[in-house]
Amino acid sequence: MLEASANSGASPQPGIHQLIAADGTGVDDEELAPLVADVDDEQLIQFYADMVTIRRIDMEATALQRQGQLALWPPMLGQEAAQVGSIRALDQDDFIFPTYRENGVAFLRGADLAGIMSTWRGSANTGWDPHKFNMATPQIIIGAQTLHATGYAMGLVLDGRETLSIAYLGDGATSQGDVHESMVFAASFQAPVIFFCQNNHWAISEPVGLQAHTPIAGRAPGYGIPSMRVDGNDVLAVLAATRWAAARARSGGGPSFIEAVTYRMGAHTTADDPTRYRGVTELEEWAAKDPIARVKAFLQGRGKLDAAAEAEVAARANAVAAELREGCINMPDPAPMSVFDNVYTTEHAILDRQRDHYERYLAGFAGTESATSKLEGSRS
Amino acid sequence: MSSLTLTQAINAGLRKSMEEDPKVVLMGEDIGTLGGVFRVTDGLMKDFGSHRVIDTPLAESAIIGTAVGLAYRGFRPVCEIQFDGFIYPGFDQIVSQVAKLHMRTHGQVRMPLTIRVPFGGGIGSPEHHSESPEAYFVHTSGLRVISASNPQDAYTMLRQAIACDDPVLFFEPKRRYHTKGEVDLDADLSRAPAMGASRIVSAGTDVTLVTYGPLVSTALDAAKAAADDGISLEVIDLRSLSPIDYGPLEESVRRTGRLVITHEASETLGLGAEISAAVTERCFNYLEAAPVRVTGFDIPYPPSKLEKHHLPDLDRMLDGVDRVLGRPNSLSGLEG
Numbered sequence: 001m002l003e004a005s006a007n008s009g010a011s012p013q014p015g016i017h018q019l020i021a022a023d024g025t026g027v028d029d030e031e032l033a034p035l036v037a038d039v040d041d042e043q044l045i046q047f048y049a050d051m052v053t054i055r056r057i058d059m060e061a062t063a064l065q066r067q068g069q070l071a072l073w074p075p076m077l078g079q080e081a082a083q084v085g086s087i088r089a090l091d092q093d094d095f096i097f098p099t100y101r102e103n104g105v106a107f108l109r110g111a112d113l114a115g116i117m118s119t120w121r122g123s124a125n126t127g128w129d130p131h132k133f134n135m136a137t138p139q140i141i142i143g144a145q146t147l148h149a150t151g152y153a154m155g156l157v158l159d160g161r162e163t164l165s166i167a168y169l170g171d172g173a174t175s176q177g178d179v180h181e182s183m184v185f186a187a188s189f190q191a192p193v194i195f196f197c198q199n200n201h202w203a204i205s206e207p208v209g210l211q212a213h214t215p216i217a218g219r220a221p222g223y224g225i226p227s228m229r230v231d232g233n234d235v236l237a238v239l240a241a242t243r244w245a246a247a248r249a250r251s252g253g254g255p256s257f258i259e260a261v262t263y264r265m266g267a268h269t270t271a272d273d274p275t276r277y278r279g280v281t282e283l284e285e286w287a288a289k290d291p292i293a294r295v296k297a298f299l300q301g302r303g304k305l306d307a308a309a310e311a312e313v314a315a316r317a318n319a320v321a322a323e324l325r326e327g328c329i330n331m332p333d334p335a336p337m338s339v340f341d342n343v344y345t346t347e348h349a350i351l352d353r354q355r356d357h358y359e360r361y362l363a364g365f366a367g368t369e370s371a372t373s374k375l376e377g378s379r380s
Numbered sequence: 381m382s383s384l385t386l387t388q389a390i391n392a393g394l395r396k397s398m399e400e401d402p403k404v405v406l407m408g409e410d411i412g413t414l415g416g417v418f419r420v421t422d423g424l425m426k427d428f429g430s431h432r433v434i435d436t437p438l439a440e441s442a443i444i445g446t447a448v449g450l451a452y453r454g455f456r457p458v459c460e461i462q463f464d465g466f467i468y469p470g471f472d473q474i475v476s477q478v479a480k481l482h483m484r485t486h487g488q489v490r491m492p493l494t495i496r497v498p499f500g501g502g503i504g505s506p507e508h509h510s511e512s513p514e515a516y517f518v519h520t521s522g523l524r525v526i527s528a529s530n531p532q533d534a535y536t537m538l539r540q541a542i543a544c545d546d547p548v549l550f551f552e553p554k555r556r557y558h559t560k561g562e563v564d565l566d567a568d569l570s571r572a573p574a575m576g577a578s579r580i581v582s583a584g585t586d587v588t589l590v591t592y593g594p595l596v597s598t599a600l601d602a603a604k605a606a607a608d609d610g611i612s613l614e615v616i617d618l619r620s621l622s623p624i625d626y627g628p629l630e631e632s633v634r635r636t637g638r639l640v641i642t643h644e645a646s647e648t649l650g651l652g653a654e655i656s657a658a659v660t661e662r663c664f665n666y667l668e669a670a671p672v673r674v675t676g677f678d679i680p681y682p683p684s685k686l687e688k689h690h691l692p693d694l695d696r697m698l699d700g701v702d703r704v705l706g707r708p709n710s711l712s713g714l715e716g
Contacts, residue, residue, distance in 0.1 A: 095452070125484040136452065137484055141476050147442055148477070151449020158405070158431055159453065177469075181442035188437055342487040343521055345545040349576070350623040351521075 015215070016229050016261055019236040022289040024297025032230075032240035039236065041304045047088060047235045048299060049313045051080035051292045054104030056317035057113075058266075060324050061103075061120065065270040069328050071122040074101045075266030078233070081291030082198045082260040084108065085238025086166070089246055093134055095165045097149040100138040101198075102168050109133050113320070114327025123334055143169060143176030146195065150182040153191035153255070164249035166194040166242075172203025174219065175211045183223040183255070192249035194242065195220070195257040198232060200264035205277040220257035232260030233291040263289070336362060381562045389531035389563050390420050390496075390552065393538035394458065396565070398428055401456060404542055407434045407443055408460030408496075417462055418498060418557055440470035447493050448477050456492045458542060464499040465508030465681075471516070478547045479522030493547045494538070498554035499527075500594045500644050501691055504684040511681055512645035517549045518622040518654070525622040526575060527551040529596035531561035533619060540575035548575075551621075553594035578625040580632065584614035587701050588632040590655065591642045592618040595692060599642065602697040611701060621651060629655070630662050637668035640700040642692045647675040674700035 018027045019036065058076050065073040076083060083104040090096070098105055106116050106128065115127030119138060126137040139145035149167035156163055173179050174197060186193050199216055201208045212219070220227035226248070230241040238260055245256035263286040267274050299305035340355040384392065398404045406421060412435035415422030425433035436443050440461060447457035461467045467474075474495065481491050501510030517525045524546050528534035534552070541548035573579065581596060582603045591599045596617045603613040614632050618624060633639050639659055641652040652673035659671060674692045682690050692700075702709035 097449075124486070126486060126488075129488045130452070130485055131488060136489075141472065144445065144473065144477055147445025147473065148449040148452065150442075151446030152452050153449070154446055155450045155453030155455055158450075158455070165449070178441055178445060178473075181437075181439040182445070184437050184439060185442050185446055342483045342485075344524075345482060345487070345490060348524075348623050349625065 016231050017237050017241065018231040018234050019240065020234045020294055020298050022233070022294055024294045024301055026298065029237070032237055032244075035240040035243045036236055039239070041299065041302065044236070044295065044299060045305060045309065045313075047084050047239070048292070048295050048305070049316065050084040050088070050104075050108060051235065051295070052313050053317040053320050054080050054083065054107060055292060056321045057104065057107060057324060060321040061117065062266070062270060064117075064325065064328055065120070070117065070120045070270075072269050072271060073120050074103070074269045075264075076101055076104050078263045078265030078286065078291070079198055079200055080104060081235035081295070082232040082238055082262045085235040086168075086196050086242045086258075086260070089239050089242035090166065091163065093163045094246070095149070095152050095163070096135040096168070097145040097152070097165060098135065098138055098168045099142075099145065099170060099173075100140050101170070102138070105168070106133075106135060106138075109135050111135070112327075113324040114331055117324065117328045118331060121328060121331060123331055143173035143178040143182075145169070146173070146179050146182035147185070149193050150186045150191050150255075153186065153193035153249075154189050156192055157189065162250050164192040164194060164246060166196055169195065169197050170203060171197065171199040171201065171208040171211055171216060172206065173197075174216050183220065183225055183257070186255035187224045190252070190254035192252075193255045194245040194249060195225070195255065196242065196245075197257065197259045198262055199259050200232075200262050202264050202268070202274075202278070204268040204272060205274075215259065217257060217259035225255045225257050227257035227259065229259045229261065232262030233289050233294065235291060235295055262291075381564050383560055384531050384535075384563045385557065386528075386531045386534050386552070386559050386561070387418060387420050387557045389535040389561070390538055391422060391424070392563070392565055393535045393542075394421065394424060395427070397458075397539050397542040398424070398432060401542075403454060404456045404458060405432045405434060405450065406458045406460065407436050407447060409436060409438055409443075409462050411435060411460050416460060418554065420496075420552075420557075421460070440466055440468075441473050444470040444473035444478060444493075444495070448473065448481070448491065451491050451493060452489060456494075456542060458494045458496060461495060461497045463505075463509045464497055464511040464513055467497060467513060474517070474523070474547075474549075475520045479520050482546070483522060490545050491547045492542075492545045494541045494544075494550055495547070496538075496550045496552060498557075499551045500553055500555060501681065501687050502555035502594065504687075506684070507681060510684075510687065512643065512676065514549070514551055514621055515645055515650050518651065519649075523547050523549055523622060524576070524620070525549045525551070526620050527553065527593035528619065529553060529556070529593055529617050530559065531563045535563050535565070536567060536569070536572045537575055537619065539569055540572070543569065544575065551593055555594050556597065559597070576620040576623055576625055578616055578618045578620065578628050580614060580628055581617045582613065582615040584612035584636070586612045586636055587614070587638040587640060587704055588616060588629070588636045589613045589640045589642065589697065589701070590616040590618060590629060592621060592651075593643075595642055595644065598692070598694055599697060601694050602701070605694060605698060606701055611705070613701065618651075624655065624658070626658060626662065629659060633659055633663045634666045637666055638704045639667070639671040640674060640697070640704050641671060642674040642697055642700065644676050644691055646678045647673055648678050650675055669704050669706065672700045672704045
């Protein structure tokens with residue numbers, strides 16, 4: 001029997017860039033420190049607030065799923081620094097190609113909370129206009145978006161623009177052919193794209209060691225793409241690494257690859273049960289490296305985050321959560337006939353025929369009870 | 381009017397589209413310096429530059445997937461898949477992304493890709509070079525699928541496909557690449573037949589014979605041969621496979637009462653199955669006999685020494701006509 005051998009891959013290894021250690025003490029990293037020299041305490045408090053807010057969003061959405069208001073939710077618990085640090089290094093016209101887990105990124109980009117939730121409620125396939133927010137819709141096919149980001153960046157070269165695109169991906173995605181192909185194309189055409197890989201150690205139940213026997217960041221140089229391995233729970237280090245990649249992209253340096261080493265503290269989605277495949281020891285180990293606790297400790301160590309400021313951040317996060325809940329539970333269901341909308345940009349004889357037929361069919365129920373509802377009624 | 385081969389007509393169509401719209405870019409393997417393995421893109425890199433005629437690394441998923449990214453930026457990519465049998469590595473990007481993005485984004489993101497695919501057999505090639513995968517794409521909502529059978533249609537329909545805001549699969553009958561025909565290069569697109577319109581290419585009264593792409597000229601040969609036998613065939617070139625334009629087909633079957641559908645692709649759930657079902661639903665009371673399918677067999681494409689047994693030819697089409705007319709045929713004595 002063929003048995004894949006999986007490295008544990010669980011503990012941070014040497015060569016991971018860091019600016020704030022897990023206990024909140026500053027780390028001197030000569031390569032990264034200059035990239036964030038301008039970040040003052042006020043900005044760091046803002047990053048802290050961002051992380052608290054998206055964790056609160058995550059908590060509220062998980063609760064809404066349990067209450068039957070959302071069909072599904074992919075938690076981002078534990079990955080707040082990776083999401084905040086990366087998005088805060090970008091400009092508004094840099095185009096983002098996310099996975100389904102970058103809901104914190106979408107919120108910080110400006111997408112409407114109810115819109116974000118509409119996808120997870122089952123009301124819509126997308127919650128925002130990609131052109132308005134320069135952010136594609138959540139990608140569910142693993143790794144597919146890396147090609148879109150690369151193609152977009154090729155288009156930036158053709159247009160002579162100095163913006164960039166960023167593809168978010170996970171450790172599981174790095175096994176996909178599309179990710180390999182996108183790195184080949186990005187290198188061949190020197191496309192200004194950032195591959196931002198959140199190695200959260202788990203692809204549903206499969207440990208990262210099953211995807212890669214050596215650190216993921218080590219793959220990129222084989223394509224001719226410079227890479228950096230960074231502590232994904234350190235918001236300042238992630239910001240610095242993303243700025244490094246962005247500067248390369250903007251100055252004609254082509255693609256870069258970042259491996260943000262983090263941990264998925266929650267389930268893959270609300271439909272998953274991680275107790276079936278991982279132990280509590282690992283979870284406790286990573287809880288000690290929490291991204292929010294460490295920046296809080298760092299700020300408190302500098303006397304910059306008092307109880308009042310902390311309470312204010314929490315209050316604002318609660319207000320966001322309340323808005324999210326309100327938007328979610330008051331969201332109207334889509335109109336039945338909208339099922340036919342936007343399949344094509346113009347008329348399509350076959351689909352138009354089906355639409356007409358279904359409209360007549362629905363109209364036929366006026367004033368009568370359908371067999372389906374009778375059956376459901378008899379069962380309830 | 382110019383006398384052009386089908387290859388030259390497609391080349392002229394690409395050139396015209398690129399001249400008219402700077403957002404049109406070509407992508408594919410060997411399409412630049414070489415001009416494509418069939419020379420369809422001959423000279424275009426020289427005239428438009430390597431930024432608009434892009435030789436890509438050998439990765440079909442990436443050709444389609446990066447074209448999606450380019451479309452996000454407002455480009456109109458025209459992707460060449462070198463051979464029909466090479467399209468499958470790009471299948472996921474086509475069906476999961478290209479076909480769905482317009483609906484996924486509530487119409488906010490358009491995917492005006494054209495995917496050119498030389499298809500079909502009859503050229504004596506090794507495996508994976510002679511396939512007819514069109515039904516997979518016809519089955520996929522969100523795509524339009526067309527196939528031209530002659531140089532004029534190839535020129536016009538390709539330009540329409542590139543101008544179309546929906547993604548279009550453009551199947552080129554590669555064994556007819558060297559067929560010559562008169563092409564009006566200055567024809568006004570707005571006055572040309574619609575991209576989705578089918579067309580009666582030979583009028584007749586006894587049997588409706590419908591096909592597309594490479595078999596249109598074989599069907600026309602069949603009409604001539606049948607005429608010698610006193611049978612009048614009406615030949616319809618579908619041109620558009622998705623959506624199918626049933627108007628002319630229904631009108632024809634109401635007159636003839638008999639339908640034969642022929643294509644190179646295998647029988648089960650091929651276009652013939654769909655057309656047979658749809659025409660039966662729409663014209664049941666007019667049919668004198670059950671529709672007959674004359675298709676490739678349900679086999680992987682055979683070695684080229686055997687392909688003549690797999691591909692419907694003139695005689696198999698005529699046998700299908702005999703079957704639908706109840707004349708002595710290959711199944712005589714076996715069916716009612």
